[in-house]
Amino acid sequence: MLDALGADQGLTRYVGGAVRDELLDIPVNDIDFATRLRPEEVVARLEQAKIKAVPTGIAHGTITAVADGQPAEITTLRADVSTDGRRATVEFSDDWAADAARRDFTINALYADPQSGEIFDYFGGLDDLRARRVRFIGDPLQRIAEDHLRILRFFRFHARYGRGNPDPAAVEACASCANDLMALSRERIADETIKTLALPDPVATVALMVERGIFAPVLPEITDASRLAALVADEATAFLPADAIRRLASLLPSDPAIADKVAARLKLSKKARKRLAAAADPDCAINRHALAYWNGTETAIDRLLLARRPADAAALVGWPVPRLPITGGKLIRLGMPEGPAVAATLKAIDRRWVAAGFPAGPAFDQLVAEEVSSGGTG
Numbered sequence: 001m002l003d004a005l006g007a008d009q010g011l012t013r014y015v016g017g018a019v020r021d022e023l024l025d026i027p028v029n030d031i032d033f034a035t036r037l038r039p040e041e042v043v044a045r046l047e048q049a050k051i052k053a054v055p056t057g058i059a060h061g062t063i064t065a066v067a068d069g070q071p072a073e074i075t076t077l078r079a080d081v082s083t084d085g086r087r088a089t090v091e092f093s094d095d096w097a098a099d100a101a102r103r104d105f106t107i108n109a110l111y112a113d114p115q116s117g118e119i120f121d122y123f124g125g126l127d128d129l130r131a132r133r134v135r136f137i138g139d140p141l142q143r144i145a146e147d148h149l150r151i152l153r154f155f156r157f158h159a160r161y162g163r164g165n166p167d168p169a170a171v172e173a174c175a176s177c178a179n180d181l182m183a184l185s186r187e188r189i190a191d192e193t194i195k196t197l198a199l200p201d202p203v204a205t206v207a208l209m210v211e212r213g214i215f216a217p218v219l220p221e222i223t224d225a226s227r228l229a230a231l232v233a234d235e236a237t238a239f240l241p242a243d244a245i246r247r248l249a250s251l252l253p254s255d256p257a258i259a260d261k262v263a264a265r266l267k268l269s270k271k272a273r274k275r276l277a278a279a280a281d282p283d284c285a286i287n288r289h290a291l292a293y294w295n296g297t298e299t300a301i302d303r304l305l306l307a308r309r310p311a312d313a314a315a316l317v318g319w320p321v322p323r324l325p326i327t328g329g330k331l332i333r334l335g336m337p338e339g340p341a342v343a344a345t346l347k348a349i350d351r352r353w354v355a356a357g358f359p360a361g362p363a364f365d366q367l368v369a370e371e372v373s374s375g376g377t378g
Contacts, residue, residue, distance in 0.1 A: 001067050004049035005074065007114040011036045012074070013096075014112040016103070019119065023110070023129060024161075031072040034111060036094045039063055042074050060090055078102060080146065097122045104143055104150050105157060106135050132163035140173035148180040151214065152192035159196055159205035166208070175212040182217050189218050190266035197244040203229045206251070221262055222251045227306070234305050238314035245272055246302045249279035254306075256281045279303060288312040290354050293321055322358050324350050326368060336372055345371050 005012040015034040022028055035042060039055070042063045046053040052066040061076035077099040078090040093099060100109040106125035112118065119126065123137045134157045136143045136150075144150050151174045158166045181189060196202050207225040209215055215222040227250040235242060252259050259280035263273035279302035284291055288309075292300035297316050304313035326349060328342045336342055348371045353364065 001046070001049070001051055001065055001072065002114050004045045004051060005033065005035055005037065005042065006045075010113070012114070013120065014114060015075075015110070016108050019110040019112045020107050020125075020129065020161075022112075023119075023126075031070075033072060033074045034077055034096070034099055035074055036077055038092060039076055042076070061092055096120060101137060102146075103137060104147070104153060106137055107157075107161065109137060129161075132161060133167060134158045134162045134170070135167045136170050136173070140170050141177065144173055144177045144180065148177070148184055149188055149192060151177060151181060152189065152196070155205050155209050155214065156192055156196040156199070159199050159202040162205075166205075171208070171212060174214060178212075178214050179217045181214075184218075186218075186265055186267050190268060193219070193248070193266070194244045197247040198242055200242060201232055202247075203232050219262065221253060221258060225251065227251065230308060231305055234308060234310040234313075238305065238310035240301070240305070240310075240313065240317070243302075245275050246279055246305065249276055249302065250306055252276075252280055254280055254282040275299065275302070279306065282307070284309070288316055289319070289358070292316050292319065293354050293358075297321060324353060325360070325364065331368075331372060334368075334372055348374075 002008075002012065007013075012033050012035040014032070016032045018028050018031050037045070039058050039061050043053045043055065043058075046063070046065050054064040054066065056062055056064040056073070057075075061078055063074045065072050065074055077093045077095060079093045079095070079098045080090055080102050090102075096111060100111070100122040103109040106123045106128045108125075109121075109123055110125045110129075111120040113120070124135075128135050134154060136154070154166075154170055154174055196205070203225060206228055210222060210225050228247055231247060231250040232242075248262075249259060252262060256277040260273060260277040263276045268276065275298065278295065278299040281303065284300070284303040284307050286294075288300060288304060291303065295303070297319065301313045301316050304310070304316070324346075326346070328346050331342050331345055332338055336345065349368055352367055352371065353359065356363070356367065359367065
């Protein structure tokens with residue numbers, strides 16, 4: 001691929017996250033290239049080299065190349081012509097520094113020559129990377145005006161890569177522009193929020209976002225990060241991985257109706273919406289196994305962790321939820337007449353079986369016999 005894109009002639013370089021993460025010696029998940037080649041030439045060169053080229057964002061100069069099942073994004077050098085905070089009109093360029101100038105943070109504007117490994121740094125990104133400092137390129141207010149999502153991205157990147165207090169100028173700019181988040185699609189807001197909450201320990205960053213009113217315009221239900229702090233600690237105690245949906249629940253009131261409205265507003269998937277509402281229900285007074293049986297293991301773990309019961313949550317990991325070892329058909333074969341009493345008896349057996357701790361053998365047979373004789377009213 002690199003040969004096809006003229007890397008040996010200085011036409012194409014690694015850029016952004018791939019360079020940043022490689023320098024930090026952490027796994028590189030996404031490969032991005034910047035190139036002086038125009039999009040149509042990128043496509044032609046890739047096809048000539050028998051590499052699949054997908055025009056994922058060709059109007060903005062981006063082609064996705066797929067080689068050996070691995071995708072890589074290749075984007076022609078660009079300069080912004082106009083922006084409205086959500087999208088930009090660009091013109092193609094062959095100026096590396098101009099391309100770097102339109103990026104968000106200095107640590108994301110690093111380029112690397114694929115042949116020599118030489119790093120090209122136009123805005124002090126290497127120094128910021130060494131200091132683990134997230135800093136906007138140029139004027140933070142201008143960068144945010146170009147793309148309002150950069151407000152949320154700043155806090156996510158600080159939680160992921162930053163150390164100590166975040167850049168004061170960036171925080172002030174984000175706080176002053178927080179209302180601009182209302183112009184963004186709820187899907188973009190949800191995506192950034194979920195990514196932030198999925199980080200190992202976003203507590204300090206989220207607390208700062210609450211303090212500076214970042215959530216207020218789009219997620220006014222989030223007013224306190226103390227439950228998130230407790231949850232992150234309890235996840236660690238229980239040796240359970242970070243979970244963004246559970247963590248979002250910790251930031252919301254313990255009210256399924258409110259959680260459902262938030263999930264709908266963020267346009268979460270049906271599965272995530274149902275889980276968020278279930279996690280927000282504070283009811284977990286019954287024992288952990290009964291809770292898992294009636295609500296599902298995932299929901300039970302969510303509620304137990306949110307109720308500060310990490311040991312109980314950990315005990316459910318890998319627990320095989322039992323199935324009631326009797327059916328309505330078997331009750332009829334035992335002599336019960338068909339009709340509503342069968343369903344009522346089955347429900348009564350189910351409730352007693354769970355309350356008794358899922359007994360088997362003679363104890364279960366005795367339980368069944370008692371309920372059959374009473375028609376489910378015993």
